[in-house]
Amino acid sequence: MYTEKVMDHFRNPRNMGEIPDADGIGTVGNPVCGDMMTIYIKVKDNRIDDIKFKTFGCGAAVATSSMVTEIAKGKTLEEAIKITRASVADSLGGLPPIKMHCSNLAADALHAAIEDYHKRQKEVKK
Amino acid sequence: MIKKSREWVTMPTQKRVYMDYSAGKPVDARVVEEMLPFMQSFYGNPSSLHTFGQEALKALEDARAKVARLIGAEKRESIIFTSGATESNNLAIKGVCLRYRDHGTRIVTSSVEHMSVVNPCKFLTTRGFEVIFIPVDDCGIVSLETLEGELTDKTTLVTIVYANGEIGTVEPIKEISKIVHSKNAYLHVDATVANGQIPIDVKNDGIDLLSLSSNDMYGPKGVGALYIKEGIRVEPILHGGGQERGVRSGTENLPGIVGFGKAAEIASKEMQVESARLLRLRDRMIKGLLEPILCSFLNGHSTKRLPNNVSVRYNFIEGESMLLSLDMMGVAASSGSACTAKTLEPSHVLLAIGLKHEEAHGSLMFSLGKDNTEEEVDYVIGLMPEIVKRLRAMSPLTPKELHG
Numbered sequence: 001m002y003t004e005k006v007m008d009h010f011r012n013p014r015n016m017g018e019i020p021d022a023d024g025i026g027t028v029g030n031p032v033c034g035d036m037m038t039i040y041i042k043v044k045d046n047r048i049d050d051i052k053f054k055t056f057g058c059g060a061a062v063a064t065s066s067m068v069t070e071i072a073k074g075k076t077l078e079e080a081i082k083i084t085r086a087s088v089a090d091s092l093g094g095l096p097p098i099k100m101h102c103s104n105l106a107a108d109a110l111h112a113a114i115e116d117y118h119k120r121q122k123e124v125k126k
Numbered sequence: 127m128i129k130k131s132r133e134w135v136t137m138p139t140q141k142r143v144y145m146d147y148s149a150g151k152p153v154d155a156r157v158v159e160e161m162l163p164f165m166q167s168f169y170g171n172p173s174s175l176h177t178f179g180q181e182a183l184k185a186l187e188d189a190r191a192k193v194a195r196l197i198g199a200e201k202r203e204s205i206i207f208t209s210g211a212t213e214s215n216n217l218a219i220k221g222v223c224l225r226y227r228d229h230g231t232r233i234v235t236s237s238v239e240h241m242s243v244v245n246p247c248k249f250l251t252t253r254g255f256e257v258i259f260i261p262v263d264d265c266g267i268v269s270l271e272t273l274e275g276e277l278t279d280k281t282t283l284v285t286i287v288y289a290n291g292e293i294g295t296v297e298p299i300k301e302i303s304k305i306v307h308s309k310n311a312y313l314h315v316d317a318t319v320a321n322g323q324i325p326i327d328v329k330n331d332g333i334d335l336l337s338l339s340s341n342d343m344y345g346p347k348g349v350g351a352l353y354i355k356e357g358i359r360v361e362p363i364l365h366g367g368g369q370e371r372g373v374r375s376g377t378e379n380l381p382g383i384v385g386f387g388k389a390a391e392i393a394s395k396e397m398q399v400e401s402a403r404l405l406r407l408r409d410r411m412i413k414g415l416l417e418p419i420l421c422s423f424l425n426g427h428s429t430k431r432l433p434n435n436v437s438v439r440y441n442f443i444e445g446e447s448m449l450l451s452l453d454m455m456g457v458a459a460s461s462g463s464a465c466t467a468k469t470l471e472p473s474h475v476l477l478a479i480g481l482k483h484e485e486a487h488g489s490l491m492f493s494l495g496k497d498n499t500e501e502e503v504d505y506v507i508g509l510m511p512e513i514v515k516r517l518r519a520m521s522p523l524t525p526k527e528l529h530g
Contacts, residue, residue, distance in 0.1 A: 002450075010450055016520055031484035031523055034444055034472065038522045054522040058446035062520065 003093035006063040013062055015069035017052045024120065026112025028105045035061045035102055039069070039109040043117055048072050048080055053109070060095050060103035064088050068106035081114055083107050142456040143502045147434060147495030148291045148319060149460060153385065154344040154496075160388040161346065164381040172378055173369065182380055189387025193351050196390040197317075197336060198327035200356060206370045207383050210350040211318040212242040213363075214337035215285075217352050217374065218314040219246040221360030222283050222335065223255055226312075230280030231255045234311070236268045236297075237478035238290045243316055244474075247285070264480045265427035266295030270305060277309040284313050288320035292462055292475045292491060293426030294435025296324065303332030312358065318342055318350075322393040323401055323432050328353055335360075340382065344496065345389030349382035404494050405433040407503050411492065412436055414507030419514050420528060425476065425489060436492040437462075442524040443517040444487050451513040457506055462489040484523075 002010075022040035029036035035057035042050035051073050053065040068088050072080045085107045089095045095104060164185065170178030172186045191202040199205060208214045223233060233247050237259045247257045258276045262268050268286060277284070284306045289296040299315055306313040314335040317326055322343035328336055335358065340349035354360060354373070366375025408431075415438050416422045425437040440448070445461030452459055462473030472486035481489075492506070518524040 007450075010447075011454065013520065027522065031487070032482075034483070034487040036522060054520060056442065056521040056523050057444050059450045061444075062447060 001096055002059055002063075005091075005093045006059060006095070009063035009066040009092065010059045013053075013066040015052050015066065015073070016054070018054060019050060019052050022052075022113075024113040024115075024117030026109045026114070026116055028108045028112055029057070029061075031056055033102060034058065035105060037061060037065050037105055037109045039065070039106070039113040041072075041110075041113045041117060043077065046078075047074060047076050049074075051110075053106070058099070058103050060099040061105065063092055064095075064104050064106035065109070067091050068110050072110055077114055077117070081111060083110060140456045141505065142458075143498075143505060144458045145436075145492040145494060145498060145502075145506065146458045146460050148342075148491075148493035150347070151341050151344050151495060152497070153341075153346050154389060154392060156392060157345055157385045157388045161381045161385040164384050168380070172380065173367070182378075185384050186378055186380060189383045189390075192387040192391045192394075193338065194353075196326075196394050197321070197338070197353060198329050199353050200329065203371070204353050204356060206352045206354060206373050207378060207386075208350045208352055208374055209348055209379070211240075211316070211337050211339035211342070212350075213374075214318075214339075214350045214352040215240070215242040215314075215316055216246045217360060217363055218335040218337060218354075219243065219283065219285055220250065220363055221373070222312055222314065222358070223250055224253075224361040225359050226282045227254075230278070230282045232258065232278055232281040234258045234260060234273065234276050234281055234284045236260045236262060236286050238262050238266050238268075238293070238295070238475045239285070239287050240291065240316060240318065243285055243287065262295075262478055265430070266290055266293045266475070266479050267427065267430065268297050268302065270298070270301060273302065274305050277305065277311060279309065281309060281311040284311050286313070286315060288315050288317040288326065289324070289432045290426075290475055291319035291432075291435070291493070292473055293437045293479065294432040295426045296320065296430045296432060299331045299333065307332060320432065322389075322397060323404075323434060325397065328355070334358055340386035340389055343386075343389040343393045345386040346382045349379060349386045351386070400496065401433040404498075407494055407498060407500060408433055408436055410500065411494070411503045411507060412438065414503070415510055418511050422514075425479065425481070425491075434494040436494065437489065438491075439481070439485055439489040440514050440518075441485065441488060442521045442528070443514060445489055447517050448488075448490050448513060451517065452506070452509065455509050457509065459490055459492045461491060462486050 019040035023043045024041045027038040037055040040052045051069045055065040085104045170182040172183040194202040312334045318339045334355045336353040338351045341347040421441040462476045476486035
C-alpha cells in the first residue's frame with residue numbers, strides 16, 4: 001500500500017517535535033477527519049533555519065509531515081512557499097489515491113506557518 | 127515493486143503474530159483433507175443421475191446435515207448453500223422482502239450491522255421499502271424498547287446481527303425474537319462472526335433465517351449458508367437451473383461445501399473448549415492493553431462479548447499509525463479508523479456506540495483465533511505502551527501531562 005520511502009519516514013520521522021520559540025506556527029486538518037498537523041518554523045535571514053512538526057493521523061500524514069520538513073529546511077521563504085502537496089507526494093514516491101486528498105496536508109501546514117510568520121513580522125513593524 | 131514494499135514485513139528474524147481472524151482464517155488441516163478428494167476424484171455434478179453424480183449428491187447432503195446440526199435446524203433441507211455470508215444476507219433480506227412485499231414494505235434493522243446487511247436494506251429503499259435503523263446503547267446492545275416501538279403491522283422483516291465483529295457485542299436475540307414475532311414479522315439474524323464461537327440454536331433462539339459463513343469456522347472461503355425456517359419462502363436473487371430447491375441456482379461448489387460441512391462438524395465438537403480458551407486470552411489481553419496505558423478504553427460490552435474479540439481505543443492517536451507500528455513488529459490487527467477503509471468515514475459501528483470521530487479513529491481491534499497463545503498475547507501487550515507513547519509524542523492533541 002505504501003512505498004518504502006513512506007514507511008521510512010513513518011518509522012524514522014525527521015524533525016519531529018515542537019519549537020517553543022517558533023517564529024511561525026501553522027496548523028491544518030481536524031481530528032474529526034482523522035488527520036491534523038502543526039508545523040513550527042524558525043526563520044533566520046529569510047531562510048527556514050529550523051522546522052519541526054507534530055501530527056495526529058495515519059502513516060501518510062506522518063510521512064508527508066516528515067518529508068515536508070526535510071524539503072523545506074534551509075530554503076528561503078519564497079522557495080518554501082512553492083512546495084506543493086504534489087511535490088511532497090512525489091518525493092515520497094507517490095501516495096495511495098485515497099490518501100492524496102485526506103492525509104496530504106503537510107504543504108498546507110507549511111504554508112500556514114509561513115503566513116503566520118509574515119503576519120507576526122507585520123505586527124512587530126507596527 | 128510489491129515485493130520491495132513487503133520486505134520489511136517479512137524480515138527473517140521477525141516474529142509474526144496474526145490477530146486478525148475476523149478478516150480471514152486459515153483452513154483447518156482436517157477440513158483440507160476432507161475437501162481434497164472432491165477436487166479430483168469425486169467431481170460429478172450432484173444433479174446428475176449416474177453414480178458419479180450420486181456420490182457427489184451424497185456428499186452434498188451429508189455436509190448440509192452437518193451444518194444443520196450445528197445450528198439446531200429442524201431438518202437439513204432448511205440449509206441453502208451460498209457463496210458466503212454476503213450472498214446469504216442479500217438472499218435473506220431481498221428474498222423475504224420481495225416475496226412478502228404484499229405484507230408490508232417496512233424493514234427494521236440495527237445501527238451495528240455489517241455492510242452486507244446495511245446495503246441490501248438501502249437497495250430496497252430504491253424499490254419502495256422503508257428502512258428503520260434501531261439505535262444501540264454505548265456497549266452496542268440494540269434498544270429493545272425502540273425496536274418494539276418501531277414495529278408496525280407493515281413490518282415484513284427485522285434483521286439483526288447475532289454478534290458484531292468489530293466490537294464483539296452479542297445481541298439478546300431470544301428477546302428480540304419474542305418482540306418481532308409478537309408483531310408477526312420475520313427475524314433474520316446475521317451470525318457470520320458469532321457462529322462457531324458461541325452456541326446458536328435457531329429453534330431455541332427463535333430465528334427464522336440465519337446467515338453463516340464457512341471461513342469464519344475455519345472452512346474454505348467462498349462458501350456460506352442461509353438457514354430458512356420451514357414454511358418461509360424467499361424470492362431467489364440468482365435464477366438458473368434451480369439448484370438448492372430453486373432458491374439458489376448454480377452448480378454447487380462441492381469441495382467448498384464439503385469443507386464447510388467438516389468445519390461445522392469440528393465446531394460442533396470443539397467450540398466449547400476452544401471458546402473457553404479464547405475467552406481467557408481475550409480477558410488477559412484486554413486487561414494488559416488497558417491497565418498500563420492512560421486514556422485507554424474498551425469498546426463494546428465487557429461480558430456480553432464474543433470470546434475472541436478485543437477492541438480498544440487510545441485517545442490522541444490514530445488507528446492506522448498503530449496498525450503500521452504493530453505490523454513493523456510482525457503483529458496483524460485491524461482498526462475502525464477511516465484511514466484503513468476504502469471510505470473516509472470511520473466505522474459506523476463505532477459511531478453508533480456514541481464514540482466521537484476522533485475516538486473512533488483511535489480504535490484498534492484484535493480478533494483472536496485457534497493458533498494464538500498466551501505468549502503471543504503477552505508479546506502484544508508488551509509492545510503497546512511503547513507504540514502508544516511514540517505516537518502520542520508525535521501528536522499535537524496529546525495533553526502536556528501525558529508526555530514524558
